[in-house]
Amino acid sequence: MLKVDHVSIHFAGRDGRAVHALDRVSLEIPERGFVVALGTSGCGKSSLLNAIAGFLPVSEGAITLNGRPIERPGADRGVVFQKDTLLPWKTVADNVALGLKFAGVGKAERRARAEELLGLVGLRDFGRAYPYELSGGMRQRVGIARALATDPDILLMDEPFGALDSLTRETMQELLVDLWQRTGKRIFFITHSIDEALLLGTELVVMSPRPGRIVARFKPDFVQDFAREGRALAARARPDFAELGEEIRALIHRSEPGSLAA
Numbered sequence: 001m002l003k004v005d006h007v008s009i010h011f012a013g014r015d016g017r018a019v020h021a022l023d024r025v026s027l028e029i030p031e032r033g034f035v036v037a038l039g040t041s042g043c044g045k046s047s048l049l050n051a052i053a054g055f056l057p058v059s060e061g062a063i064t065l066n067g068r069p070i071e072r073p074g075a076d077r078g079v080v081f082q083k084d085t086l087l088p089w090k091t092v093a094d095n096v097a098l099g100l101k102f103a104g105v106g107k108a109e110r111r112a113r114a115e116e117l118l119g120l121v122g123l124r125d126f127g128r129a130y131p132y133e134l135s136g137g138m139r140q141r142v143g144i145a146r147a148l149a150t151d152p153d154i155l156l157m158d159e160p161f162g163a164l165d166s167l168t169r170e171t172m173q174e175l176l177v178d179l180w181q182r183t184g185k186r187i188f189f190i191t192h193s194i195d196e197a198l199l200l201g202t203e204l205v206v207m208s209p210r211p212g213r214i215v216a217r218f219k220p221d222f223v224q225d226f227a228r229e230g231r232a233l234a235a236r237a238r239p240d241f242a243e244l245g246e247e248i249r250a251l252i253h254r255s256e257p258g259s260l261a262a
């Protein structure tokens with residue numbers, strides 16, 4: 001279990017006043033859970049993800065993974081960002097195996113594991129290519145393979161498909177749901193897209209800013225239809241898909257700065 005227990009994160013703002021990026025946020029991600037956070041810009045989504053990753057210390061509260069407190073980055077958490085962070089001078093296979101190298105895994109095993117992971121993300125023949133030879137979608141596939149390399153307990157994904165064109169994004173959503181089913185990893189995923197959140201999440205947490213809080217939680221089951229069909233069509237066709245989407249849209253708009261409903 002990944003457990004975020006009453007976590008607050010404060011930053012010193014430029015005017016000297018504290019910025020409450022997160023205020024007593026609690027969250028649990030069970031095995032095979034796919035939790036999606038969404039909300040307006042500045043509601044603390046990335047701060048929450050960075051704290052789970054161990055990049056950012058919490059001001060109050062605690063985060064534990066299988067009972068162990070998270071205090072620093074670790075191989076039990078794989079991270080994927082919107083912008084790929086591949087090393088341009090290394091081949092795709094070497095990029096995928098980077099975490100394994102740090103973990104002291106030998107060359108032959110690294111190579112075999114990279115090949116296996118590249119097969120899993122549909123890039124079997126690209127191990128010797130360099131990142132500049134790949135499209136944006138392909139680079140994100142490499143990023144996902146790299147995040148999976150150390151066989152982490154959880155995947156942390158910060159708007160991983162936010163910079164992709166809509167067709168590539170759909171393909172990547174299909175790939176991720178397939179990977180999720182096959183690997184059984186728990187996932188924490190950030191998006192600005194209500195459609196994407198509904199399609200992917202087993203739990204959606206809607207956040208609002210200043211201070212960053214969870215204002216609503218939903219447990220939709222559209223991802224089961226998506227996984228079964230391999231396509232989003234059946235899930236999107238359900239009347240409750242649009243209804244829940246509208247409910248979440250209204251919630252988010254209400255929390256926007258300057259909103260008349262705020």
Ligand SMILES: Nc1ncnc2c1ncn2[C@@H]1O[C@H](COP(=O)(O)OP(=O)(O)OP(=O)(O)O)[C@@H](O)[C@H]1O
Binds near residue numbers: 011020041
């Ligand atoms: N290092 C920092 N120093 C000071 N303030 C910060 C820092 N990082 C984030 N903040 C502030 O904390 C709040 C939450 O930021 P965060 O990036 O977590 O939000 P977000 O929901 O991920 O936003 P976005 O959707 O735009 O990525 C914002 O008000 C932001 O300005």
